Amino acid sequence: MTFAAKTRTLLTALALTALGTQMALADKISILTETPAPAAEAPADAVIVNIAKMKYETPEVTIKPGQTVTWINTEAMPHNVAFKAGVVGDAKMDGAMMKKDQSYSITFNEAGTYAYHCTPHPFMKAKVIVE
Amino acid sequence: MRASFVGAGLTCSLLALSAAWAQTPTPAEGQPPAAEAPAATTPAADAAPAATGAAPADASATSAAPAGGQTHGQRAAAEAAAALAAGEDDEPVILDAPAPNSRRVYVNDSAHFASLTQQFAIDTEEGRVIGMTDSGFLPNPVVSDDGSVYAQVSTTYSRISRGEREDYVEVFDPVTFNPVADITIPPEGHRFLVGTYPWMSALTPDNKTLLYYQFSPAPAVGVVDLEGKAFRRMLEVPDCYHIFPTAADNFFMHCRDGSLARVQFDAASDAEPQVTHSEVFHPEDEYVVNHPAYSQKSGRLVWPTYEGKIYQFDLSSGEAKALNTIEGLTEEERADNWRPGGWQLVAYHRPSNRIYMLVDQRAEWTHKTPSRHVVVINADTGERIARHELGHGIDSVAVSQDDDPLLYGLSTGAKTLYIYDAETGEELRSVNQLGHGPTVISLSDMG
Numbered sequence: 404m405t406f407a408a409k410t411r412t413l414l415t416a417l418a419l420t421a422l423g424t425q426m427a428l429a430d431k432i433s434i435l436t437e438t439p440a441p442a443a444e445a446p447a448d449a450v451i452v453n454i455a456k457m458k459y460e461t462p463e464v465t466i467k468p469g470q471t472v473t474w475i476n477t478e479a480m481p482h483n484v485a486f487k488a489g490v491v492g493d494a495k496m497d498g499a500m501m502k503k504d505q506s507y508s509i510t511f512n513e514a515g516t517y518a519y520h521c522t523p524h525p526f527m528k529a530k531v532i533v534e
Numbered sequence: 535m536r537a538s539f540v541g542a543g544l545t546c547s548l549l550a551l552s553a554a555w556a557q558t559p560t561p562a563e564g565q566p567p568a569a570e571a572p573a574a575t576t577p578a579a580d581a582a583p584a585a586t587g588a589a590p591a592d593a594s595a596t597s598a599a600p601a602g603g604q605t606h607g608q609r610a611a612a613e614a615a616a617a618l619a620a621g622e623d624d625e626p627v628i629l630d631a632p633a634p635n636s637r638r639v640y641v642n643d644s645a646h647f648a649s650l651t652q653q654f655a656i657d658t659e660e661g662r663v664i665g666m667t668d669s670g671f672l673p674n675p676v677v678s679d680d681g682s683v684y685a686q687v688s689t690t691y692s693r694i695s696r697g698e699r700e701d702y703v704e705v706f707d708p709v710t711f712n713p714v715a716d717i718t719i720p721p722e723g724h725r726f727l728v729g730t731y732p733w734m735s736a737l738t739p740d741n742k743t744l745l746y747y748q749f750s751p752a753p754a755v756g757v758v759d760l761e762g763k764a765f766r767r768m769l770e771v772p773d774c775y776h777i778f779p780t781a782a783d784n785f786f787m788h789c790r791d792g793s794l795a796r797v798q799f800d801a802a803s804d805a806e807p808q809v810t811h812s813e814v815f816h817p818e819d820e821y822v823v824n825h826p827a828y829s830q831k832s833g834r835l836v837w838p839t840y841e842g843k844i845y846q847f848d849l850s851s852g853e854a855k856a857l858n859t860i861e862g863l864t865e866e867e868r869a870d871n872w873r874p875g876g877w878q879l880v881a882y883h884r885p886s887n888r889i890y891m892l893v894d895q896r897a898e899w900t901h902k903t904p905s906r907h908v909v910v911i912n913a914d915t916g917e918r919i920a921r922h923e924l925g926h927g928i929d930s931v932a933v934s935q936d937d938d939p940l941l942y943g944l945s946t947g948a949k950t951l952y953i954y955d956a957e958t959g960e961e962l963r964s965v966n967q968l969g970h971g972p973t974v975i976s977l978s979d980m981g
Contacts, residue, residue, distance in 0.1 A: 487751045488722070495751060525752045526773035526790055 431513045432491045434498070435471070439505035442475045449473035449508055452529070454482045454501070459521075459529035466511060468533055473508040476501035484509065485522045497522050606662055631655060631664040634681030634708045636936040638664070640976040641944060641951055642675050643969025644730050649695040653686065654968050655711070658940055658953050661963035665711045669704070671695070672727050674735035676744060679831055681978040683760065684708045685715075687725055687735045687746045701725050703744055703758050703765075715763045723748065723756045723768050730974045731824050732878065733776045736785070739830055743801060745777045745785060755785070757801045769799050769807045778828050778835060780849045786835070788826075792816050794847065794854045812854040815845055823874070823901070825930075827882040827889070831979045836882045836889055836913065838862060840901050842874050844889065846913065860916030862891045862909055871895045875905045877946065877973045878930035883956070885937050885981055887913045890956070892931050893921075904929045904945065908959070922959025926952055930972075935979035946971050 435446070445451065449471040453460045455478050464472060476482050484498040484507055498507050500522075511517065511533045521527035604612070641654045653675055655665035670690035677684050685705040692698040701724050705715035719725065726734060726749040735746040742761040748754040753773055757766040774787035774795045787795045792814040799807040816822060822845065826837040833850025834857075846857035863872045874880070876892040883890065889912075892905035904927035910920040928943035933956050941956035950966040 485751065520751060522750065525750060528752075 431511070431515070432517075433510040433512060435508040435510070437499060439499050439501045439507050442504045442506045445473040445475065445506045446471050446508060451475060453477050454527075457524060457527060459527060462529040463532065464530075465532040465534060468512055468514055469510065470533075471508050471510045472531055473506050474501065475506045476503055479503050482521045482524065482527065483507070484519050486517065486519050490517055490519070606660070630709050631711065632657065632709075634684075634978060634980075635659075636978065636980045637934050637940060638681065638977065639932065639934075639942060639951070640675055640677055640684065641968050641972045642673070642730055642974040642976065643949075643972040644672055644974070645970040647672065647729075648970060649691070652969050654965075654972070655684075655708075656951060656965055658934070658942065658951075658965075661953060661965055663965060667704075667706055667711055672730060674725075674730060674732070674746065675974065675976050676735050676737050677976045677978055678737055678741045679739075679979040680741070681708060681980060683737060683741045685737075685744060685760070687719075687744070687758075689725065689727065699724065703746075703760075705760060715760065717758055717760075717763055717765060719756060719758070719765050723765060725756065726750075729877075731776065732974055732976065733778060733826065733828060736777045736779050736830075738779045738782045738785075740782050743779075743782065745779060747775065747777060755787075755797070757799070759801065766801045767804070769797065771795065771797055771807065772809060772811075776826070778849060779830065780833060780852055784852050786847075786849055786854060788822070788837075792818065796852070796854060812856075815847075815856060823879060825878045825880065827880045829882050829884045829979065831935075831981075832884050834882060834884070834913070836880055838874050838880050838891060840873065840898070841868065842872070842891070842893065844880075844891070844911075844916075858914070858916070860911065860913070862889070862911055862916075863893060864918070867893075871897065873898070873901065875901045875903050876929045876931070877902065878932065878944075878975060879905070881931045881933045881941075882913065883933045883939055884935055884979060886939075888919065888933075889913045890931055890933055890941065892928055903927075904947065908941065908943070910956075920959065922954070924952065924954070924959070925961055926950075928952070930975050932975035932977055934977060935981055937981070942975050942977075944968075944972055944975055946973055951975070 450464050450466055452474045454474060454476045474484055481500040481502055483500045486496045488495045501507050511531060514533045517531040637659045639656050639658055643652050645651045649671050651669045651673055653667045654663050657664045669686050670688040673686040673688040675686045685703055687703050689701050701719035703717040704713050707714050726747045737744055744758040744760055746756045748756055753771050755769045755771055759766050772789055772795055774789035776788050777785050779785040784798050789795050794812040796810045797807045821840045822837050828835050833848050835847040835849055837845045842863040844860050844862050848855040848857055872893055873896050874891055874893050875896050879892040881890040888910055890908050890910055893907050893909050894905035906924055906927060908922050908931055911918060924943050926945050929946040930944040932942040934940045939956040941954040943952040949968045949972055950964050952964045953962050955962055
């Protein structure tokens with residue numbers, strides 16, 4: 404199966420389940436804005452993780468509690484940041500899709516290891532370590 | 535047991551109604567009409583509704599082809615008229631389907647992503663519908679090679695297409711079509727909702743376990759214990775797709791990096807599955823289709839590319855042994871824009887070791903449009919045996935696994951299953967009105 408065809412199919416499939424997604428926010432994290440912001444508006448002190456070529460460019464970042472990570476999508480393919488159930492709350496959390504040059508910021512309040520992935524591209528995986 | 539015209543017409547049995555649909559008649563040959571009756575002058579064979587309400591004299595009969603140019607509906611009407619004239623009482627019954635055989639197929643109508651769907655069980659020797667099952671959103675049908683297990687992995691919602699989602703596995707008795715198991719899949723095991731790929735769900739060879747794919751939030755395979763009628767667990771797997779079981783605890787997948795993954799698992803424990811990868815077998819710009827053919831009985835995996843190259847593996851040993859890669863189209867054909875296309879576009883006939891692949895002249899990136907031809911290829915040598923013109927735009931192809939096989943061509947647009955002699959390509963009969971957009975043919979390899 405081609406990557407492109409697979410992606411289209413998977414996006415379709417995910418769109419069908421999107422209505423069931425629950426945006427459960429927990430105290431472990433705070434989301435700056437529910438909708439993506441322009442990349443230029445990323446917080447000055449945020450740790451930046453760029454997204455390019457179907458990858459999170461920094462697959463592992465280590466921060467302190469209270470620090471913010473900002474993801475910036477640098478390509479036309481939309482991407483997001485999503486956590487499985489039990490990582491940042493009881494329910495799963497699918498962040499909004501970022502288009503090119505959009506950003507999405509999360510402040511991590513508690514120590515721990517937060518594995519995440521891209522919802523329509525589950526092979527895109529990375530983690531934030533808070534210690 | 536006889537179910538006469540009026541009585542069976544009054545029953546609510548879908549079996550009775552569907553079995554009575556008129557089908558394209560077999561050319562006149564064989565036995566004489568069952569009875570003299572005015573029904574011989576009933577409307578043309580393709581006027582299906584004309585026969586609605588008429589029932590077969592005995593739907594469990596597996597006798598010879600329709601007689602003397604009559605449609606099933608005409609014959610049933612004649613028999614019913616004769617029974618009425620003879621003063622026989624009508625005794626409505628719920629009919630059983632005949633026992634599964636190598637010429638039964640199940641046609642899955644995913645109905646263009648409709649919330650509710652149907653599967654049609656068809657006796658292709660007779661060219662008639664012998665049963666139906668209902669299902670939810672994008673179900674995955676599975677059928678065992680011995681015909682004993684017919685199941686589907688399905689999804690429903692509490693308000694048709696919204697509300698609470700429930701995934702489940704339903705197993706049916708293949709004669710009565712009553713459900714014999716209904717196994718709930720918990721939310722963490724919710725399955726991949728996708729246009730029906732037959733090998734996104736599969737039975738292990740012992741028919742005791744059903745495996746299904748989960749795409750999100752991460753690649754995984756669900757394990758359902760059919761024998762114990764219980765969901766067991768999810769297996770975390772690499773970034774791989776499709777499921778080709780080779781043993782009760784072993785299956786293969788195709789991975790994004792172009793390799794095959796072998797997955798060994800223990801359904802009863804929480805142990806992580808053991809995963810090993812084959813060599814990368816195709817380059818990144820060679821696109822393999824979503825509908826490979828897999829013979830569980832022989833372990834042969836047949837996987838075409840968009841351009842008609844066919845990769846093959848022998849998985850029977852539990853290791854992925856690459857077989858010779860062949861070209862399904864000649865150099866001249868490829869230069870003349872011949873490419874495979876359709877939905878279930880390749881079939882493998884185990885007894886003769888032949889590959890059937892839907893092909894047509896088409897532009898690149900039209901690989902999901904129907905094809906009007908099927909090429910027949912020696913799987914070992916790649917030798918072209920035949921190219922049959924099918925006479926219709928065909929989306930899915932399958933072949934019965936007996937020694938004198940039937941070739942099946944399913945048209946999603948015409949909602950019709952065309953039944954051919956696999957050797958000559960001659961169209962023998964057809965079954966129409968198969969839902970809204972049928973796409974997948976499933977059958978048993980009973981040999």
